[in-house]
Amino acid sequence: MNILMALSQREVTGAEVYATTVGDALTERGHNVFYVSDTLTKPHKGPFFSLRFNKRSVPRRFWHVGYLIYLIKKHKIQLVHAHSRASSWSCHVACKLTGTPMVTTVHGRQPVHRSRKKFHAMGNRALPVCEAIYTQLLEDLDVPPDTMTVSRNGISTDRYQWTDAPENTKKVISIIGRLSGPKGDLCFRLLDECLDLEKYDVKIVTGTQPTERFDRFKTKADFVGYVEDVPGMMAKSDLVIGAGRVAMESLLCGRPTFAIGEAISIGPVTEETIEHAMATNFGDIGPKDLDIDFSMIAQQIEQALSSPHCEKTVTEKVKDNYDLDNIVTQLEDIYQTVYVRTRRREIPVLMYHRFSDSEESRSDMAPYIDIAMFEKHLKLLKKLGFETLTFADIQKNGLISRLEEGKRYCMITVDDGFKDNLTLMLPLLKKYNFKAVVYAVTGIDYNKWDVEHPDTPEKRFDLMNPAELKELSDSGHVEIGGHTLTHPHLDRLPREKQHAEITENKNQLEELLGYPLVSFAYPYGDWNDDSQSLAKEAGYQFAVATNSGPLAFHEEPFLIRRIGIYPGTDVFGLFRKVIGNYLFRKVKDETYHG
Structure with missing residues (x-):
């Protein structure tokens, strides 16, 4: 982005x-x-x-x-x-x-x-x-x-290493922060009322030029100025005084840390005070404007200096909550939500099934599309500037990559794995240089679920055999995904039968193709909590549904909505479905107020 x-x-x-x-x-x-x-x-x-x-x-x-x-x-x-x-x-x-x-x-x-x-x-x-x-x-x-979403400061935690206690002949106390505004007032009062400048070697690390009121401290304290190597400065300190990022970084170095900011004084950061410290950004922000009791600080500083390190459990807590990689991943998720819902646009995930080139190959009830119309669909997508993604692409580049500026992406998904996917669809994918994801059933060799339907029985159409599936996959234009052994309504099965349908299908396909499958499609779009958890446990990264799930692709990767393509979906019908906010118009979302 x-x-x-x-x-x-x-x-x-x-x-x-x-x-x-x-x-x-x-x-x-x-x-x-x-x-x-x-x-x-x-x-x-x-x-x-x-x-x-x-x-x-x-x-x-x-x-x-x-x-x-x-x-x-x-x-x-x-x-x-x-x-x-x-x-x-x-x-x-x-x-x-x-x-x-x-x-x-x-x-x-x-x-x-x-x-x-x-x-x-x-x-x-x-x-x-x-x-x-x-x-x-x-x-x-x-x-x-x-x-609102609480999003903490991200820190490059690997830059800050637990350091040995310094062997200073005179205890070094480093006050780190700006000298303007309320933080400047705080630093002044610490120097004036709380710190024994004869007893301690007090260093003030700041990017702010000290004002005249600090002149009387310059012979007793060391105004270091701006320091690029903050971890190195902290490593030489017996105690670090600061708020916000300063306190977090100091704790990552294992240094005794006194958290005090313009709103509140936490005092020494310990196992007992770490939750309070985090909730207030280590003293920077209180629940309301508070008066700091400066009379207690000198004693608390003595207490903080009595230990050569902070507690390791405190350091681990900071790592868990402020790790930069985790914070940036959260930000990417927020960016996607805000972008997709504000623009009311998401990449279209199209759902096809069978392709027909004759009267005999048309279904009576099950979804299909004439191959001539499918070619018109691909021509339209090409004319509109679409490029196709697969779930392997998403896994490699991250979910947010689908929103790359200057690109127009869509996904073509095809359910069940009929033979016409190889004989009719693949040549057109090659012709237009598009890719698709085909979800294959492996426990039966024809559309038994439709043929044996009690109310609307369908004609028999063959599924691809293993050799044909392998040929389709090896083309470089098709990624294979899982679709169960027998195409059941998963939400009607007990957990153990769902497990067999999902995992055995995946194992068979991976053994055949020689690579791990990335995504799974729920037959009929039907699922329950067991279906989702079993797909995750099987090692899938994504799962597609039909008309269920959030409107934003990334918000639930195991319930990705798709746009159905049916015999009546002509070129204009496809245009309406891919041009912009089709799903947002179709499904009124009451949960977002951005």
């Missing part, structure tokens, strides 16, 4: 570190990430555009919106990810005018006033970084809970 990160930074902050960290990880996954901000100090991959969001006069705001619209159109931005109030307001307006999906990571408590309640200006989804912010957005600003 083409993603625009929007910030309003004038100095290094946690928001900037967060945006560039996840942005670089997204870039490594193949996304194109752009940045727009007042300044951007942190090294990053991807183009940067300067825009002075902090100049907030009415003419300036119009300029901000206009420039953002220019960037969105010029760079074909598919989603905007804002990281501050100043940038989110302008982005919200620009995205509304261009129809661009937008999310906002909320890094701190929001101002509460009437206009803010009416105009949240956070796009389609708000991503509070901790539970305290989530609660404030819900209770103070009336942000609907179904438009």
Whole structure:
């Protein structure tokens, strides 16, 4: 995807570190990430555009919106990810005018006033970084809970290693954070009221130039300035004082950590305080404005210095909750949901069955399509610029790859595995350079389920034998998927019989084809909880249904909706089904308010 990160930074902050960290990880996954901000100090991959969001006069705001619209159109931005109030307001307006999906990571408590309640200006989804912010957005600003997702700061946890305790002759205490705003006030009070600057070697690590009020501490404390190697600095510290990312990174290094921010003091982070620390972003955000009791801090610092390390269980907790790879995977999922539901577009997954080239080969009741019409379908897809994906492609490149900018993807799926898939369909796939996924039944050699139907018996049509299935697979145009042994209604079978139908069919196909199957199709589109869990246990990565499942492809990979193709689906009928929001028009979704 083409993603625009929007910030309003004038100095290094946690928001900037967060945006560039996840942005670089997204870039490594193949996304194109752009940045727009007042300044951007942190090294990053991807183009940067300067825009002075902090100049907030009415003419300036119009300029901000206009420039953002220019960037969105010029760079074909598919989603905007804002990281501050100043940038989110302008982005919200620009995205509304261009129809661009937008999310906002909320890094701190929001101002509460009437206009803010009416105009949240956070796009389609708000991503509070901790539970305290989530609660404030819900209770103070009336942000609907179904438009919010807690998304924690992502950290490159492998960059931070547990380190041996330093052998300092004088205990080193490092205060890490900016010196402006409330954090600057906090640092001043720590130096003035809480820390014995004669007893400890106190270092202030910051990207902010100290103001005059800090002058009287400069002979007693070391104002280090900006440090690129933060882990190295932490490794030399007997105690790290900070909030947000600073505290998390310190704990990953195994350092004793005192979490205190502009809202609340957690004190030493231990097994007893880690949940509270996480819920408040390690002291950065409280449930409301709180007064910190500075009289207790000196004693608590002594307590924190008594141990050479933090507890390993605390470090593991931070790894589990803030691992960058997990956070970026969550973000990709959120991006997909917001993009698909805002644009009301999803890649069409077409469902075919049999192909006919004569009167005798037409079904009486079961779905089929004339091969001449199928060729017209392929011509239309080619004319509209569609390329075909298989589930092996999705597995290799990730679900979000289907939304690649400048591409128009669809999937052709074909149920049951009839002989005409080889004799009639494959030549046309080769002709138009398309791919398909064929779901094969292996326990019977003809459409017994239709022939023996009690109410609407069908003519007999043969399924492919193993050699034909192998030939189809070896063509390079067809991926084979599982479809059970005998094509039963799975939801009518006990679990053990479902297990046999699903796993034995998969084993037979994998032994024949020599590669693991990626996807499975529920016969008739019928399933229950056992069907889903058994497909997962069998090792499938995806499963397709028919008219059930969420409208967004990625939201339940074992209930992917498909668009049925029937004898009456002519070229115009197919056009209606693939051109845009067919499923969204067909199925009214009441659960999303983006």
